[in-house]
Amino acid sequence: MKVILRSLLLLVISLGGSAQAALTIEITRGVKGAMPIAIVPFGWEGAKPAAPMDVAALVTADLYRSGRFSPLPEHDMLSRPNDPEKRVNFKNWRVLGVESLVVGKMRAIANGQYEVKFILFDVFRSTQITGQTFIVGGKASDLRAMAHQISDIIYEALLDERGAFNTRIAYVTQSRDRAGKPRYSLQVADADGFGPQEILYSSEPLMSPAWSPQGKSLAYVTFENGRPAIYTQDIWTGKREKVSSFRGINGAPAWSPDGTRLALVLSKGGSPDIYILDLLSKKLTRLTRSYAIDTEPVWTPGGDAIVFTSDRGGKPQLYQVTLSGRQVKRLTFEGEYNARATLSPDGKMVAMVHGNGNQYRIAVMDMENGAMQVLTDTTLDESPSFAPNGSMIIYATESQNKGVLSAVSVDGRVRQRLILQEGDAREPVWSPYSR
């Protein structure tokens, strides 16, 4: 396994180029049960000596970090078929125990565009499972998106579950400007951390980004006027709107599944409580009323209930309140600190910050039977967010005095870390599917 890890690291770093983020992958537990697959370096046909990007390396990294695949290292390959149109000698792959094989080719065509073709083979049946041909522009971001799409197609064909490689993450960074003043920045990058784009920056704190269900807008908290306010912002046009600036806390926005409402936290009633704001009518409805801190609302997938953090019982724990009946039930009982819930897209799992005063880790709980599993072993983990296919959770942690982003597979077996060149990264939120 070590060998695979090293070769992957090399590949990934070489992909880094001018990108501002680099990705490292670490295996935390064995990958028993991961599917053996080989992604052969794609063939290249063009005037230049080398292809503009190593598609196979990116696909390999994608599949590997999902924890569901065990890609064969390139140097273990007995042959390197690089043309999907030609016959493949499956025997060379069967002897290596490889079950699935990806062969592809990239070709320069007119107007600086490329044609990329790949086929996924079932090695033991010697048959084609799926394949596709792309025409793509030469921009690095286009090429990367295409490669992530290939990963998604392979993932879904073999696991019968949608991939989440061609999605994005939003997060907040804090650094210092030249004058030494804090600089807070809201960023959006590919799900693997590449191609970060700054959406907004401020010398005052930015917090709690939340995706709209269509993935077009972010809601967030900004202290740009010295006090917290909630804005929504179209990430493409930059157009933004102030939606909440009451006296006291304006925090923790969360979009309803249908995109028409925001759950948010206001303390204008005396202490932090959950409210629902209708974005069109601007009607505000109070959902909880306690003297405690009620915060960090998240919607259930059906939009009929809110899971939130409250210390009404003395310590922060997760609760659920229905939108209609106002019935509140406590969800977590294990551990003295459970906060900042994120729900899997099917609503069956809830991940949270699970702490005891000194250690704060990411745990996941089965909503039906309450079984809790701690997924991480670092001490200052926070802000978990599910991938839109529920396969992974991205979160923030601290490493060598820096805020870094990590992702962990839902079974806890594989972890990856995003390392940004400067500043602290925090509060990652995984985008929904649609762009």
Added chain:
Amino acid sequence: MNILRKALILVVPVMFLVGCATAPTDSMDDQAGADSGVDSGAEFGSGVSTDTSGRDADADVSSSAGTQGLMGDGDISSQALTLDDPDSLLSKRVIYFDFDRSKVKSEFNDIIAAHANYLAENPGAQVKLEGHADERGSREYNIGLGERRGNSVARHLGLQGAARGQLEVVSFGEERPVATGHDESSWSLNRRVEIIYITER
């Protein structure tokens, strides 16, 4: 006469503070003002000017102004009532807290009393009470915790003569640490309320 009056004001709040520092409901700082019934659209706040927010903040900071007139020995009148004097208690502007707590510790009583007195003496003065938390735990919960700390200081100031309109609480949670280490020596400095004068008199 003026000097005497100032001295009296300074003493009385200390007496009040002793009373509330032992109150058992410290974690319930925020209870006043909890309302009932569903809020209507009329309360929607988009476009609400932030300039006025907080002017009537903290309904729990209430009715205890106007304690002038009780007698005291005037001992601490030597605490000059100028904000600029580095020897004055008024130069101390940070209150520190225990982990996950919002109770004002007795060691800060004198500092709070000095500020309460100053605010009572200078009705035009206004302070922003910035509540902060250490980095442990979730960020939005820490926003709540920071506000609770700010409210706790506001309540003490109010009980000792500051008017509600002079106090605004803003919580920054863990977003603005003064120490960036990841251990108790940093955390203890970050669990704080900063008293920031917006107008001085």
